[in-house]
Amino acid sequence: MKVKWLISGLIPLLLLVVVVAWVMINGAGIEKDPAAPIEVLNIERINTTHNGFELSISNTGPDSIKIAQVIVDDSLWNFSVSPTETFKRFEEGVVTINYPWVQGDPHVIKIITENGIITEGEITAATLTPERTLSNFLNYGFIGFYVGVVPITLGLLWYPFMKRFSRKWINAILALTVGLLLFLFIGTLSDGFEIGAEAPMVLQGNMVVILGALLTFILLIGFDQYQQKKLQKKAYSPLNIALLMAVGIGLHNFGEGLAIGTSFSLGEAALGTFLIIGFTLHNITEGIGIAAPLLKMKPRIRDFVLLGIIAGSPAILGTWFGGFIFSPILGALFLGIGAGAILQVIYVITKMLINDHKKHSEPTVSWLNFSGFTIGLLIMYLTAFFVKY
Amino acid sequence: MSDEKNVSRRDILKLGSAGVIGLAGSYLLNTIPGLTPAIKAATPGGNKHDNMNHGNMSTDLSKSEGYLMAEKLLTTFDYGKVSTLPSGQILREYDVVAIDKEIEIAKGIKFPGWTYNGTIPGPTFRCTEGDLLRFHFTNSGSHPHSIHFHGFHPPEMDGLDPIYPGQKFTYEFEANPYGLQVYHCHVLPLARHIHKGLYGNFIIDPKKPREPALELNMVMNGYDLDLDGENELYTVNGYANAFMNHPIKIKKNQLVRIYLSNLTEFDLLNSFHLHAVFFTYYPTGRNDNPSQFTDTIMQCQGERGIIEVRFPYKGKYMFHAHVSEFAELGWMGFFEVE
Numbered sequence: 107m108k109v110k111w112l113i114s115g116l117i118p119l120l121l122l123v124v125v126v127a128w129v130m131i132n133g134a135g136i137e138k139d140p141a142a143p144i145e146v147l148n149i150e151r152i153n154t155t156h157n158g159f160e161l162s163i164s165n166t167g168p169d170s171i172k173i174a175q176v177i178v179d180d181s182l183w184n185f186s187v188s189p190t191e192t193f194k195r196f197e198e199g200v201v202t203i204n205y206p207w208v209q210g211d212p213h214v215i216k217i218i219t220e221n222g223i224i225t226e227g228e229i230t231a232a233t234l235t236p237e238r239t240l241s242n243f244l245n246y247g248f249i250g251f252y253v254g255v256v257p258i259t260l261g262l263l264w265y266p267f268m269k270r271f272s273r274k275w276i277n278a279i280l281a282l283t284v285g286l287l288l289f290l291f292i293g294t295l296s297d298g299f300e301i302g303a304e305a306p307m308v309l310q311g312n313m314v315v316i317l318g319a320l321l322t323f324i325l326l327i328g329f330d331q332y333q334q335k336k337l338q339k340k341a342y343s344p345l346n347i348a349l350l351m352a353v354g355i356g357l358h359n360f361g362e363g364l365a366i367g368t369s370f371s372l373g374e375a376a377l378g379t380f381l382i383i384g385f386t387l388h389n390i391t392e393g394i395g396i397a398a399p400l401l402k403m404k405p406r407i408r409d410f411v412l413l414g415i416i417a418g419s420p421a422i423l424g425t426w427f428g429g430f431i432f433s434p435i436l437g438a439l440f441l442g443i444g445a446g447a448i449l450q451v452i453y454v455i456t457k458m459l460i461n462d463h464k465k466h467s468e469p470t471v472s473w474l475n476f477s478g479f480t481i482g483l484l485i486m487y488l489t490a491f492f493v494k495y
Numbered sequence: 496m497s498d499e500k501n502v503s504r505r506d507i508l509k510l511g512s513a514g515v516i517g518l519a520g521s522y523l524l525n526t527i528p529g530l531t532p533a534i535k536a537a538t539p540g541g542n543k544h545d546n547m548n549h550g551n552m553s554t555d556l557s558k559s560e561g562y563l564m565a566e567k568l569l570t571t572f573d574y575g576k577v578s579t580l581p582s583g584q585i586l587r588e589y590d591v592v593a594i595d596k597e598i599e600i601a602k603g604i605k606f607p608g609w610t611y612n613g614t615i616p617g618p619t620f621r622c623t624e625g626d627l628l629r630f631h632f633t634n635s636g637s638h639p640h641s642i643h644f645h646g647f648h649p650p651e652m653d654g655l656d657p658i659y660p661g662q663k664f665t666y667e668f669e670a671n672p673y674g675l676q677v678y679h680c681h682v683l684p685l686a687r688h689i690h691k692g693l694y695g696n697f698i699i700d701p702k703k704p705r706e707p708a709l710e711l712n713m714v715m716n717g718y719d720l721d722l723d724g725e726n727e728l729y730t731v732n733g734y735a736n737a738f739m740n741h742p743i744k745i746k747k748n749q750l751v752r753i754y755l756s757n758l759t760e761f762d763l764l765n766s767f768h769l770h771a772v773f774f775t776y777y778p779t780g781r782n783d784n785p786s787q788f789t790d791t792i793m794q795c796q797g798e799r800g801i802i803e804v805r806f807p808y809k810g811k812y813m814f815h816a817h818v819s820e821f822a823e824l825g826w827m828g829f830f831e832v833e
Binding site: 172173174175177180181182191216218219220221222223224 | 601602603604605607720721728735736820823824825
């Protein structure tokens, strides 16, 4: 019986193999060479070195690609390719070009394949790509520290001030947090799409962001339910909410660090110190958000330290990753996860707010809460002026 | 959390001190390379570019298919099948076939060309003033084509009527006037048909022969690889940097005559510049046209002329388009005088 059952499962599979084999041998009846050769060459990263440029490239097209010529700034230029000039599907390699680039100037590199297909890479403002030295590592770490740990710690400092608030005012602060988080959620998603779009087409960067967000959201909700069942608790632990929020915001800050690290290493961030101050102001509200759920309990000092580190330090990792490694697809994945985590916190806080107001027979969308929510969104929107350029 | 400790204001201030540490770090920020970019840009000699590779002399000595085509076109002239008519007039008959063919236009790059007799530019037809010419044209390509010759001929021989794939047509006319002419396809859309490679030089020698010389044929052209209406590569005789890596050998003080034409599509002008010496330029190859003694001339599309020059010293003389962009995108070469 069991054999029969197994066979019934294998039959469609075998038929599929037969069909695929038949199509492979005889063709699908729509045999036609593409009108133009389909070639997808990705320039994943351009490093600017003392001698010129180093391009990390990969072939994600359907067929192998042979690199024939390189044009830099409208000039045919000598180059070398490792491992070889021919790239099989999904093969990666490096094109090295010795070129007298000019500090601060834009440079355009065109790679021409055997079939005359041109892939263009652009350097917006040439500057030496930071080498992986200890001092650069520390410098980038400092940027991340500024953008992540400092503002969040400062934001948490409002805790004693907020602690004296009445229940209604605390709820308004929670509503404000929801506003902040909603802005962060949308921002994280759109950052994810932006970075995802740079990833090779075949990896579907945008889909990775969405999948990352959805799966994280559902996974966290599931994990939460499991924990509550285990602990026989009905309400969410405030510390747990704060922790979750810290994780979500941490991943968001990772994304910010990523963007900063990448643009610095590519010479795109001209605003420098001003940008860092902007991020510090922008992110200070994140600290307030994390502190908000804790107003109803008595947290320990080490909880704050933990929250600050969890939410802030990923920015340091982000600047390192963006400045020294950077892979668009991994960046997209991290941002997707961050968005999912933030969405889950929004869900939890909103639910908590609704339950609390129900318990006291009040409307959830009170003027106070509505104002809090709106102010939360507006604070994020306005402080974002410092970091958008 | 039974042993939990309330957070005092003092503790909170401790937390805040993390921010102070950060402030201290701000001094370090100024030393990060990415943060202070723009200012250095204009400082000449300020960077380490002295070490960088400014020369880009390619040392590719291989003779690829594309180079061999360019080399062949440099010195090969098609005089046709010659016979004498009862009237004593010389009859020259040429076979011309339009073929779709992939041409190597720079090392490793193939261009899906439309060609006359399989090369870009097409063969250099040559005859003498007053000869009767018959061009037996067969279109073996995938699109209608024609041959439009510059020079005197009856309007029905002008090459405006498309000859469809598989069809034949014979263009017949008397060779006039003497000089350097060009020919090209005249089927619409014109830019596409010409840019794809259907053009070449057409030399009508004067009855009184020119002074013997080393004669070279050069057609300037460009290639638009991504069909965006801009050329990516420029060449003489169809192959980028052909005579850069394989200089044209010349004897000291030998008279050199270059039949030069411009069939570059999309760009308004092309030019020819010779280093270290001057040449005499006869527009359209006519001795009765005002000539120029110079080292740089320009030609619009379809313009052509004859360059005559002698090299007084041994060594390498560079020649290239004096549009720097074209030069660096493949239109550069050397004469090597021995």
